[in-house]
Amino acid sequence: MTTFTPPTSTRRWRWGGRLRAVSGYNVGTSWEEEYLVNGECTDWMYGEQTSHPKILAFLTEVGTGNDGFWPPTSRIAPLVAQKP
DSSP states (O other), X not given: OOOOOOHHHHHHHHHHHHHHHHHOOOOSOHXXXXXXXXXXXXXXXXXXXXSSOOOOOOOOOOSOGXXXXXXXXXXXXXXXXXXX
16 A cells, blocks of 8 residues: 655655754654644644745753653753754
């Protein structure tokens, strides 16, 4: 079975590889790298095209599961300084 890969997908992976080379963060979809989600911001940016054109978006997440969605103020500086 052949899977269709839109041209923008190839571009997105190429750009993602460049970002990884600089940041060290993994590149992949949220369900590949983090956890299963039912839609997230990059889905809307790329998929919804009636109110805007396609947006090739990247989302970076830092911290651990212990930090939660909104980490405490005391964790912000260490998370910003974190190296992958």
